[in-house]
Amino acid sequence: MSDATRPLIVGAGPAGIRAAQILVSSGIRPAVIDEAPSGGGQIYRQRLVADERSAKDLYGSEAAKATALHGTFAGIRDRIDYYPETLVWNLRDKAADAVTGHRTRRIPFSHLILATGATDRVLPFPGWTLPGVFTLGGSQIALKSQGCAIGEEVVFLGSGPLLYLVAWQYVKAGANVAAVLDTSQFSAKLHLLRGLFAQPSVVLRGFRYAAELMARGVAVRFGVQPVRIDGATRVEGVVWRERDVEHRLACDAIGYGFSLRSETQLADLAGCRFVFDARDRAWRPERDGAGRTTMPGVYIAGDGAGIAGADAAELAGERAGLALLEDVGLSVDHVRIGVLERKLASISKFRDVLEAAFPFPQAWANGISDDVTLCRCEEIAIGAVRDAVRDQGVFELNRLKALTRVGMGRCQGRMCGNAAVEVLAAACGQSPDAVGRLRAQPPIKPIPLGVMAEEETA
Amino acid sequence: MSNALHRDVAIIGGGLVGSSAALALRRMDFSVVLLDKGFCGAQASGVNYGGVRRQGRPAEQIALSQRAHAIWPRLKGLIGIDGEFVRSGHLKLARTEAEMASLEAYAGRVADLGLDLELIGGNQLRGRFPWIAGDVMGASLCAGDGHANPRLVSAAFADAARRAGVDVLEQTRVSHVEKALEGFCLSAGSNTEIKARFVINSAGAWAGPFAEAFGEPVPLHAIYPSMIVTEPLDVFMSVNIGAEGGGIYARQVERGNCIVGGMRGEPLAEPDFSRPTGSGAVTIMNRAAALFPALRHAYAIRSWSGTEGEMADRNPVIGFSRTTPNLIHAFGFSGAGFQIAPGVGEVLAELVRDGESRTPIQAFAIDRFARTTQDSRADNGPEPKKREAAQ
Amino acid sequence: MALLKRLARHELPVVSFTLNGEACSGRVGDTVLTAILTQSDRLRPSDFSGAPRAGFCQMGACQDCWVLTGDGGRIRACSTALEPGMRLQTMMEPRS
Numbered sequence: 041m042s043d044a045t046r047p048l049i050v051g052a053g054p055a056g057i058r059a060a061q062i063l064v065s066s067g068i069r070p071a072v073i074d075e076a077p078s079g080g081g082q083i084y085r086q087r088l089v090a091d092e093r094s095a096k097d098l099y100g101s102e103a104a105k106a107t108a109l110h111g112t113f114a115g116i117r118d119r120i121d122y123y124p125e126t127l128v129w130n131l132r133d134k135a136a137d138a139v140t141g142h143r144t145r146r147i148p149f150s151h152l153i154l155a156t157g158a159t160d161r162v163l164p165f166p167g168w169t170l171p172g173v174f175t176l177g178g179s180q181i182a183l184k185s186q187g188c189a190i191g192e193e194v195v196f197l198g199s200g201p202l203l204y205l206v207a208w209q210y211v212k213a214g215a216n217v218a219a220v221l222d223t224s225q226f227s228a229k230l231h232l233l234r235g236l237f238a239q240p241s242v243v244l245r246g247f248r249y250a251a252e253l254m255a256r257g258v259a260v261r262f263g264v265q266p267v268r269i270d271g272a273t274r275v276e277g278v279v280w281r282e283r284d285v286e287h288r289l290a291c292d293a294i295g296y297g298f299s300l301r302s303e304t305q306l307a308d309l310a311g312c313r314f315v316f317d318a319r320d321r322a323w324r325p326e327r328d329g330a331g332r333t334t335m336p337g338v339y340i341a342g343d344g345a346g347i348a349g350a351d352a353a354e355l356a357g358e359r360a361g362l363a364l365l366e367d368v369g370l371s372v373d374h375v376r377i378g379v380l381e382r383k384l385a386s387i388s389k390f391r392d393v394l395e396a397a398f399p400f401p402q403a404w405a406n407g408i409s410d411d412v413t414l415c416r417c418e419e420i421a422i423g424a425v426r427d428a429v430r431d432q433g434v435f436e437l438n439r440l441k442a443l444t445r446v447g448m449g450r451c452q453g454r455m456c457g458n459a460a461v462e463v464l465a466a467a468c469g470q471s472p473d474a475v476g477r478l479r480a481q482p483p484i485k486p487i488p489l490g491v492m493a494e495e496e497t498a
Numbered sequence: 499m500s501n502a503l504h505r506d507v508a509i510i511g512g513g514l515v516g517s518s519a520a521l522a523l524r525r526m527d528f529s530v531v532l533l534d535k536g537f538c539g540a541q542a543s544g545v546n547y548g549g550v551r552r553q554g555r556p557a558e559q560i561a562l563s564q565r566a567h568a569i570w571p572r573l574k575g576l577i578g579i580d581g582e583f584v585r586s587g588h589l590k591l592a593r594t595e596a597e598m599a600s601l602e603a604y605a606g607r608v609a610d611l612g613l614d615l616e617l618i619g620g621n622q623l624r625g626r627f628p629w630i631a632g633d634v635m636g637a638s639l640c641a642g643d644g645h646a647n648p649r650l651v652s653a654a655f656a657d658a659a660r661r662a663g664v665d666v667l668e669q670t671r672v673s674h675v676e677k678a679l680e681g682f683c684l685s686a687g688s689n690t691e692i693k694a695r696f697v698i699n700s701a702g703a704w705a706g707p708f709a710e711a712f713g714e715p716v717p718l719h720a721i722y723p724s725m726i727v728t729e730p731l732d733v734f735m736s737v738n739i740g741a742e743g744g745g746i747y748a749r750q751v752e753r754g755n756c757i758v759g760g761m762r763g764e765p766l767a768e769p770d771f772s773r774p775t776g777s778g779a780v781t782i783m784n785r786a787a788a789l790f791p792a793l794r795h796a797y798a799i800r801s802w803s804g805t806e807g808e809m810a811d812r813n814p815v816i817g818f819s820r821t822t823p824n825l826i827h828a829f830g831f832s833g834a835g836f837q838i839a840p841g842v843g844e845v846l847a848e849l850v851r852d853g854e855s856r857t858p859i860q861a862f863a864i865d866r867f868a869r870t871t872q873d874s875r876a877d878n879g880p881e882p883k884k885r886e887a888a889q
Numbered sequence: 890m891a892l893l894k895r896l897a898r899h900e901l902p903v904v905s906f907t908l909n910g911e912a913c914s915g916r917v918g919d920t921v922l923t924a925i926l927t928q929s930d931r932l933r934p935s936d937f938s939g940a941p942r943a944g945f946c947q948m949g950a951c952q953d954c955w956v957l958t959g960d961g962g963r964i965r966a967c968s969t970a971l972e973p974g975m976r977l978q979t980m981m982e983p984r985s
Binding site: 129130132135137144146309311436439442443448450452481482483486487488489490491492493 | 649787799
């Protein structure tokens with residue numbers, strides 16, 4: 041190893057922190073850039089200031105993991121160059137352009153570990169832009185970080201393990217949960233029995249959440265087809281169908297989502313090759329079992345490399361850090377590498393089970409009506425996609441963006457991108473992998489025009 | 499299964515020049531195939547700044563530019579959409595006395611060419627355009643110029659051509675073109691063989707090899723003009739803004755986004771695509787925030803960059819090949835092709851039909867470089883004057 | 890009427906700010922989004938239809954929670970900590 045080893049880690053969640061820890065333990069001083077004011081990522085996000093709640097109150101069964109991760113990060117704090125509240129908005133030629141407030145600086149690096157995480161995968165429904173509708177992840181952050189429920193009478197809707205976890209956390213915190221509306225069938229949950237061998241504690245915990253919700257009188261419904269979210273200027277109720285019968289429930293808040301989607305813009309800017317991940321129904325950076333991408337010196341770990349959850353993110357972060365050490369010629373613990381890779385493989389198998397238990401609602405794309413808003417930034421309707429396919433022969437996502445503005449707004453397709461793929465593919469009679477993926481362009485999130493450039497940190 | 503086509507005209511490159519030529523030719527009843535290696539209008543024609551500007555062009559381009567000027571207000575009838583074209587006026591700012599003198603000299607040079615330029619002094623400028631800040635000495639306004647949405651216009655020309663009966667073959671790269679006994683033979687895509695009486699080389703930044711294949715090497719290189727787009731804002735910018743000497747250009751669309759350019763991006767590993775540089779983006783953003791107080795607190799939300807062909811003398815090549823009958827070149831618009839392209843399309847159609855155009859294009863002959871090289875050896879003449887950067 | 894409901898953190902020190910000129914209070918450790926949505930049910934009109942919006946993802950991804958500060962600045966409410974004396978505006982009118 042030479043002094044020229046100056047890795048940059050983007051993201052201080054479970055993957056980024058474990059990667060940093062490994063590098064520090066070998067005497068390397070990485071830079072760690074994170075958008076949040078403190079480490080932990082979204083899953084183990086820390087409050088802005090301490091309050092009366094314990095770690096157990098905040099993180100439930102995962103409290104020990106959260107505390108350990110925060111402790112690790114605090115422990116290496118003086119052996120890394122840490123840039124909190126900082127956004128990497130551009131990557132090029134072994135340097136990152138990073139903005140903190142109104143200052144941007146260019147941070148050179150020798151190696152790059154991307155641990156950029158994920159956000160909720162959402163699908164548009166009538167009423168989804170109303171005040172009072174939040175993502176499941178957003179609902180969880182309101183509670184964990186801010187001690188708030190998203191409303192007085194909350195309905196959780198969608199699919200995925202997070203649906204039950206967040207609902208249970210809300211109930212435990214004293215919120216009124218009116219219903220949990222699962223778009224997948226109850227029969228699909230039988231797939232979880234297969235997962236009992238791989239991850240028994242996870243599966244049993246999931247069943248416990250559902251059981252406790254029901255025991256407390258929360259209506260838990262399966263095979264739900266969302267029809268609309270009612271309300272003039274804010275959420276007033278939710279309407280859904282079950283076996284062709286329409287139901288309505290009054291509520292003032294909806295938390296919803298359909299599993300997660302990877303944040304991959306920086307991997308794209310870094311030049312990494314992407315592959316279509318059938319399980320995630322999305323393109324993700326190609327990587328080997330250690331987290332090496334197709335770009336030399338660029339590694340990826342955690343949910344940004346494909347959805348696998350927080351435990352996998354910690355393991356993958358450590359593995360990517362070890363891969364970097366191997367690649368600069370340092371000795372590594374091969375027994376540990378074997379353990380990490382076996383555990384990651386086991387979690388990946390379990391992800392297949394979860395996907396079967398909480399399948400993506402494939403019927404959505406053909407069923408959603410033309411007048412529903414698809415792109416909430418540019419306010420473009422679903423019908424614009426179908427028109428572009430029919431009238432202009434569009435069959436590719438970037439062309440769709442150019443002709444319709446879908447994905448062109450402030451969020452750069454983070455909220456509408458998955459849905460746009462599904463609608464475009466369905467309208468073309470194709471599978472989602474056939475319509476391409478949105479190319480990333482800097483800035484990957486909005487930055488101020490008046491941003492001041494600082495001298496390069498040498 | 500191979501695909502054989504026999505057409506009057508084969509057009510290589512579905513940018514705005516190729517697409518508008520295809521449409522014009524089809525309206526003259528020629529059979530036309532339009533070939534693009536990607537999507538029509540996906541490069542410089544579709545991802546340029548969107549300036550629809552005559553002001554600032556060299557005198558030899560004005561006749562062509564005026565011809566195009568008459569087409570822009572008729573887009574709706576021609577291609578089915580107005581392309582968000584607005585005749586906002588184009589205001590070219592002078593930041594120094596020397597730049598103002600340069601604007602005045604330009605106004606003198608083109609005085610008889612119908613641009614109706616209005617020179618505006620500093621005080622009057624501040625009164626009429628109070629949203630412009632900074633040390634601006636004055637400006638030149640071309641009230642008839644404006645701007646449009648390149649994403650929509652370029653694709654719509656290709657769509658209109660398709661509707662008119664042109665065979666528009668996208669994702670179909672031309673791998674080989676050669677002169678045959680009568681006309682040309684082209685190989686394209688995986689299995690398309692085309693015979694055509696005429697070939698138009700409108701391949702933009704990719705036109706060089708096609709010209710060279712017919713013994714006409716040209717000093718063409720790729721440039722990557724890049725743009726920054728702001729979040730939607732209250733509309734304040736009433737004209738399309740340029741600057742004498744370059745450095746910044748800006749316009750605001752009806753939806754409220756401001757589009758600001760003035761720097762070049764760089765190509766990616768896959769050189770058909772390019773991206774703004776970080777430092778270039780910051781430079782442009784800062785210039786915009788300084789020049790327009792309304793942008794002081796605004797955010798940039800995205801960027802774009804397209805691949806464009808630039809000639810050594812910044813004038814395009816338009817006209818017949820000097821080596822090969824029925825081969826016509828139209829490329830190298832050097833970052834200033836958007837406004838004139840629909841006019842160029844009509845000119846190209848005339849060349850095919852009549853063997854000549856009613857619009858003078860001698861200045862754009864492809865053999866001027868061979869001549870220039872000889873001349874400059876003999877005369878050791880001055881550098882061609884640097885013209886306004888890509889817009 | 891408020892959108893968010895406080896379940897915890899009631900005892901933290903109060904932070905004073907103004908919202909559209911009216912005196913309001915939040916708690917230390919609030920984000921601007923929490924501070925506003927515990928008193929109001931919207932953050933901004935959408936850019937083109939003017940429909941009310943009140944944030945969505947709460948993790949800096951959806952860009953739906955931008956609000957104005959007293960000096961004309963813009964902040965993303967979900968990722969900005971509430972500070973004493975902030976003069977916040979929620980862009981009541983759709984854009985001209």
